[in-house]
Amino acid sequence: MPLGYRERPSRIPGATVWVRDITVDATAPVLPDGCMDLLWMNGRLTVAGPDTRAYHPTIGPATRIAGIRFAPGAAPALLGVPANELCDGRPDLSDLWTPAQSRRALALLESASSSTAGLEAIAEWRAADTIPVDPIVPRIVTELRSGATTIADLAADLGLGPRRLHRLSLAAFGYGPKTLTRILRMQRALALARAGTPLAETAFRTGYSDQSHLSREIRDLAGMPLTELLAR
Known part of the structure; x- marks a missing residue:
């Protein structure tokens, strides 16, 4: 586990929430793992699509990134987008969702006790409104x-x-x-x-x-x- 990275099991089944201090371990690559993440950084909600190769974060305005990593195959139903449309991508959530959906996601994040708790709240909201993943x-x-x-x-x-x-x-x-x-x-x-x-x-x-x-x-x-x- 890279220096400056912390994680814990999420209350969302199969998911993990994590925080990464990007200025501490910016050289550590993010390796493909079959998963997708919802990220909070720079005041924006971003989706980390499934990677086919190592992703190398760059040092920028963000000093800390919070994320929720979903089990392989779990995120597309929550996001409403097939995984292959997000492969190796890092789109903003607002590019994938309607303005009303994006506003609600931000409201849940801002009212939560922490950024990771807010990401979990978003996932719970979406899970309640979507068809469960095919077994x-x-x-x-x-x-x-x-x-x-x-x-x-x-x-x-x-x-x-x-x-x-x-x-x-x-x-x-x-x-x-x-x-x-x-x-x-x-x-x-x-x-x-x-x-x-x-x-x-x-x-x-x-x-x-x-x-x-x-x-x-x-x-x-x-x-x-x-x-x-x-x-x-």
Whole structure:
């Protein structure tokens, strides 16, 4: 966890609220994780779309960013926008919502005891007004995160054709199941490596062919060598 970053479980099921002091750890990249966030910074509500590559914050007027990170596939229903339309983007919430919706979101934020509590209030309001996430979405995440199934087998187990699974994944996660699998596997590998598991064992336990394969995948998705990433 980078210096200047704090998080806690949200009262929203599956979500996490966090605060980041951008002037302290601006060099720490934000890695793809299959999630989407609602951010409060510079007096604006912003959406962090699903990333396909590392995102590097820049030092600007904001000294602190508050956010709520939704579980993979959970945010599109709350936002009312398919995830693939937000991929690698950071649009203002006002660009996605009506003026009335944006005003209500700001009112909830301003009346809350803290910025993170305000973000949770916005999420609760939207959850009450939207259709719940299809149960098939978290099942896709669980199965792909386990690394114990292939995409073809998953599509068959879910009663979906590969093309339908791909379309569903684009809308829910921002990218197809193959990219989601790579991202979730990277996150599993990093968790093991950060816990002290030797890299060769980490590669074996997470399904990479060898340590070199692990290093190449991490460099491709994170934009830096694995050893440098772990050092940060």
